[in-house]
Amino acid sequence: MRSLPKPIAAFYDVFDLCMEGVGRAVLKKNYEDIRGDLYKDASDYDVLAAQGDLWKIVPNNQLKDDVVVGNVTKKQLRGLYSNYMVAEGKPGRAIYDGLMASAPLEMCPYCGVGRVSTLDHYLPKAKFPRLSIVVENLIPACKDCNMGTKGTAVAVNAESQPIHPYYEGVDFNSAQWLFCDVLQTSPATIIYYANPPVSWSPVDRKRVGAHLKSFDLSARFSFQAAEELSHVRQTFIQYYRNSPSNERRDYLVQLETAEYALRPNSWKRAMYQALSNSQWYCDGGYQ
Structure with missing residues (x-):
């Protein structure tokens, strides 16, 4: 595996770019009402990732139309990524493209053999929707690593976690x-x-x-x-x-x-x- 430098984009900057792409006023207000909650989630992620303890974050097993935080559903939290970061023509797409370009020689950091073709949610957005646009959770990866065995699997303890390229790549290559x-x-x-x-x-x-x-x-x-x-x-x-x-x-x-x-x-x-x-x-x- 290969290490990657942590993204430098601040959470609020990423969030605000995604908000620029939201056209529905009510939905945009609902998102903005939970801005602070998602910022805390991003901060907690950074601390736990540095400690190798991301497995301690509790997965969300609610249904897609269930409200998760504020007035925002699980589906809408996941939509922050798919609709306002990945979607072509949206301001948040600049973040997506920057992360995709961060892997040297376009090589997947998880395997070192595949070509980067997507962003992988280290903690899958299906189980951790509140982290869907946290850049430290988004890893440029090849299709095999993103869609393969890892999938939406969730680590149940520290030793079952795959290596995180942003936080642990250097140490595990020592x-x-x-x-x-x-x-x-x-x-x-x-x-x-x-x-x-x-x-x-x-x-x-x-x-x-x-x-x-x-x-x-x-x-x-x-x-x-x-x-x-x-x-x-x-x-x-x-x-x-x-x-x-x-x-x-x-x-x-x-x-x-x-x-x-x-x-x-x-x-x-x-x-x-x-x-x-x-x-x-x-x-x-x-x-």
């Missing part, structure tokens, strides 16, 4: 936790798993596993690795067929070193590392 094994098949198979440092807290150790599960990353990374393995195989056949195994290993170590400098927990770094450590693969298992 050491390697993503590894893989090389299976002696033909062609070779790469299997990914989490193995964080023993010095990490028990909660953090479980969270990296939860992150892999939330976005089905073990299977998705193995799929990516299969394609990369074909390129490594072709390189070895063309340039290293008659070389000793240690030269093939040195080549893989160089690839791993370069990838580590960019992303310590990328699927590529883990794959090159595992391949270089596999005597079977370097001796000829690549064929």
Whole structure:
């Protein structure tokens, strides 16, 4: 996964931009009446996210037409996002576009392989409608991460939370936790798993596993690795067929070193590392 800097847009500025797009006077007044309530929700979110405690926010299980706060229904709270931030031509769309553009190289921060195509509500708006336009809760993501296993799932404890790119990306990339094994098949198979440092807290150790599960990353990374393995195989056949195994290993170590400098927990770094450590693969298992 990859870290992202926290958005700098203030809640009131985002809220006011969305209000500029509301045409119905009564609805606009109802929204403005709960402005302070939603600001407090945004402030509480920021504090809890910094502590790794977003799981403590209680999900809302009301029906879509039930009133949640003031005179505003659950459907209308969710509409703040879909109708006044996402909708083309609305002033709030500038916030949406800015968040979408914040991911370097348009790469999804959750997985690091997909192209950003949407905004994901870290705490899903279906269960947390009061947070629908809180920018810290909006993560630029690929379709697979936004619509996949995570979906509208809600963490029930600290260890079941996926990693938050805005608040925790840097800390969770301070050491390697993503590894893989090389299976002696033909062609070779790469299997990914989490193995964080023993010095990490028990909660953090479980969270990296939860992150892999939330976005089905073990299977998705193995799929990516299969394609990369074909390129490594072709390189070895063309340039290293008659070389000793240690030269093939040195080549893989160089690839791993370069990838580590960019992303310590990328699927590529883990794959090159595992391949270089596999005597079977370097001796000829690549064929």
